Amino acid sequence: xxxxxxxxxxxxxxxxxxxxxxxxxxxxxxxxxxxxxxxxxxxxxxxxxxxxxxxxxxxxxxxxxxxxxxxxxxxxxxxxxxxxxxxxxxxxxxxxxxxxxxxxxxxxxxxxxxxxxxxxxxxxxxxxxxxxxxxxxxxxxxxxxxxxxxxxxxxxxxxxxxxxxxxxxxxxxxxxxxxxxxxxxxxxxxxxxxxxxxxxxxxxxxxxxxxxxxxxxxxxxxxxxxxxxxxxxxxxxxxxxxxxxxxxxxxxxxxxxxxxxxxxxxxxxxxxxxxxxxxxxxxxxxxxxxxxxxxxxxxxxxxxxxxxxx
Amino acid sequence: xxxxxxxxxxxxxxxxxxxxxxxxxxxxxxxxxxxxxxxxxxxxxxxxxxxxxxxxxxxxxxxxxxxxxxxxxxxxxxxxxxxxxxxxxxxxxxxxxxxxxxxxxxxxxxxxxxxxxxxxxxxxxxxxxxxxxxxxxxxxxxxxxxxxxxxxxxxxxxxxxxxxxxxxxxxxxxxxxxxxxxxxxxxxxxxxxxxxxxxxxxxxxxxxxxxxxxxxxxxxxxxxxxxxxxxxxxxxxxxxxxxxxxxxxxxxxxxxxxx
Numbered sequence: 001x002x003x004x005x006x007x008x009x010x011x012x013x014x015x016x017x018x019x020x021x022x023x024x025x026x027x028x029x030x031x032x033x034x035x036x037x038x039x040x041x042x043x044x045x046x047x048x049x050x051x052x053x054x055x056x057x058x059x060x061x062x063x064x065x066x067x068x069x070x071x072x073x074x075x076x077x078x079x080x081x082x083x084x085x086x087x088x089x090x091x092x093x094x095x096x097x098x099x100x101x102x103x104x105x106x107x108x109x110x111x112x113x114x115x116x117x118x119x120x121x122x123x124x125x126x127x128x129x130x131x132x133x134x135x136x137x138x139x140x141x142x143x144x145x146x147x148x149x150x151x152x153x154x155x156x157x158x159x160x161x162x163x164x165x166x167x168x169x170x171x172x173x174x175x176x177x178x179x180x181x182x183x184x185x186x187x188x189x190x191x192x193x194x195x196x197x198x199x200x201x202x203x204x205x206x207x208x209x210x211x212x213x214x215x216x217x218x219x220x221x222x223x224x225x226x227x228x229x230x231x232x233x234x235x236x237x238x239x240x241x242x243x244x245x246x247x248x249x250x251x252x253x254x255x256x257x258x259x260x261x262x263x264x265x266x267x268x269x270x271x272x273x274x275x276x277x278x279x280x281x282x283x284x285x286x287x288x289x290x291x292x293x294x295x296x297x298x299x300x301x302x303x304x305x306x307x308x309x310x
Numbered sequence: 311x312x313x314x315x316x317x318x319x320x321x322x323x324x325x326x327x328x329x330x331x332x333x334x335x336x337x338x339x340x341x342x343x344x345x346x347x348x349x350x351x352x353x354x355x356x357x358x359x360x361x362x363x364x365x366x367x368x369x370x371x372x373x374x375x376x377x378x379x380x381x382x383x384x385x386x387x388x389x390x391x392x393x394x395x396x397x398x399x400x401x402x403x404x405x406x407x408x409x410x411x412x413x414x415x416x417x418x419x420x421x422x423x424x425x426x427x428x429x430x431x432x433x434x435x436x437x438x439x440x441x442x443x444x445x446x447x448x449x450x451x452x453x454x455x456x457x458x459x460x461x462x463x464x465x466x467x468x469x470x471x472x473x474x475x476x477x478x479x480x481x482x483x484x485x486x487x488x489x490x491x492x493x494x495x496x497x498x499x500x501x502x503x504x505x506x507x508x509x510x511x512x513x514x515x516x517x518x519x520x521x522x523x524x525x526x527x528x529x530x531x532x533x534x535x536x537x538x539x540x541x542x543x544x545x546x547x548x549x550x551x552x553x554x555x556x557x558x559x560x561x562x563x564x565x566x567x568x569x
Contacts, residue, residue: 214411214415215415215416215417215418217370217411217415218409218411218415218416219417219428219431220370220404221368221370221404221407221408221409221411222404222405222408222409222428222429222430222431222432222484222488223400223401223402223403223404223405223406223431223432224401224428224431224432225401225431225432225435227437227440228428228431228435228439228440230440231439231440231441231442232417232420232424232428232431232439232440232442233417233428236417236419236420237417237418237419239419240419
């Protein structure tokens with residue numbers, strides 16, 4: 001409450017300043033743009049040159065054949081075996097002796113059940129992680145909103161925490177939490193929450209900062225307490241934006257948590273890394289298709305909900 | 311002694327008021343006294359300091375120099391840094407100075423009734439109001455205020471579904487619900503069509519008369535002045551350049567002064 005006067009004065013000045021300054025602004029200089037473009041071009045050239053010199057720009061020995069092979073292998077997703085697999089697929093050794101007889105349809109059915117469970121786990125990791133993030137972001141975002149005038153040190157700490165959380169990737173948080181709580185979904189949930197809280201907190205702070213000040217000032221003008229100003233003026237105006245942002249981050253986290261399994265944090269990623277390590281391109285294709293379907297479905301739902309919000 | 315005597319009869323008493331924002335002087339040596347029950351229009355070009363004057367009266371802008379008493383409260387004492395006591399005084403002052411501002415200043419997503427209830431915030435400071443739960447008598451009073459402005463039918467509607475004129479009537483209902491002895495209005499008819507503007511002005515003046523309240527109103531359309539006010543204060547570049555009674559030819563006279 002102590003910064004009240006300062007804020008009030010600030011909210012008057014912009015219009016006055018705009019009157020005073022608008023004609024003074026000079027047109028942007030062309031040379032600045034050229035300088036920037038030249039700098040970018042130099043950076044690109046330097047990167048190409050040095051990487052080539054370090055022999056890091058090779059495409060391997062037979063890129064074209066490899067690409068064809070991979071495409072051919074992935075063009076036959078494993079789930080097709082549900083219908084077209086051999087019920088008596090014979091696995092032989094080099095001498096032609098039958099080692100084992102496999103019912104490909106049954107095997108694929110078991111595998112797809114596993115994929116389903118992994119999808120469900122991924123969905124739960126993303127959901128719980130986002131829910132946790134939404135709760136953690138609330139206090140941090142409020143403290144980091146310039147216009148709410150938290151005490152300076154608290155403001156900087158909240159802002160710093162949000163920046164750190166946001167700048168560390170979910171995967172890195174995943175490695176970190178796997179080391180702490182062990183392999184499994186818990187590590188995934190915490191990783192998603194830690195990274196997303198940074199994003200959501202920043203979005204919330206910005207939503208509050210860009211809020212129209214008039215309605216909030218009008219609540220303050222009735223002699224309302226700081227709590228009333230926040231809950232009657234700020235909160236109802238920010239809430240739909242925040243909910244929409246949480247949904248958006250949720251959507252994003254569903255994509256993100258499909259790879260969390262790569263570091264052992266549960267979900268689809270484990271199956272992904274397994275398929276890649278064993279060169280089972282058909283299964284990889286099945287997994288990618290499953291991910292794409294899930295993400296598209298969730299995007300559609302989330303977008304429909306968000307459109308109805310504001 | 312004399313200042314105390316003035317404070318008891320004058321609702322707003324400014325002496326040698328200076329308000330600055332950085333280098334810029336927003337108000338320069340403004341002295342004026344507004345008595346209880348007066349209806350005063352403030353006119354002037356953009357940037358003349360009209361809105362600043364209103365903001366200063368409700369302790370939203372800081373007084374840099376001079377004296378300002380509003381309803382007996384010395385506003386200049388309420389400078390930064392604020393402590394718990396002066397914060398309480400500012401809130402008390404604001405609760406007794408209702409405002410009808412220009413443009414959209416209601417919370418669009420809340421219901422009309424919720425917006426009116428906000429006017430009683432200073433009376434009911436319980437944290438339950440944070441959840442928009444108000445005592446029964448407050449709700450009743452808010453409904454009566456809505457009925458007074460002819461908007462009872464809209465109580466449960468979302469405020470952003472109303473037209474500009476309807477919203478301005480809701481804003482007047484909020485000010486009514488606040489039951490303050492002073493009403494500040496900042497271009498209350500801005501962006502309204504002629505019909506809606508007429509309605510809002512009629513409402514504003516009749517409400518002020520019923521409550522025996524004091525009205526200070528920033529007016530842009532000079533033809534509105536005679537219907538709103540009995541006295542006009544003209545500001546130019548932060549200074550009072552005229553302070554006249556309203557008469558038949560006032561609009562023409564004001565155009566002469568403002569030219």
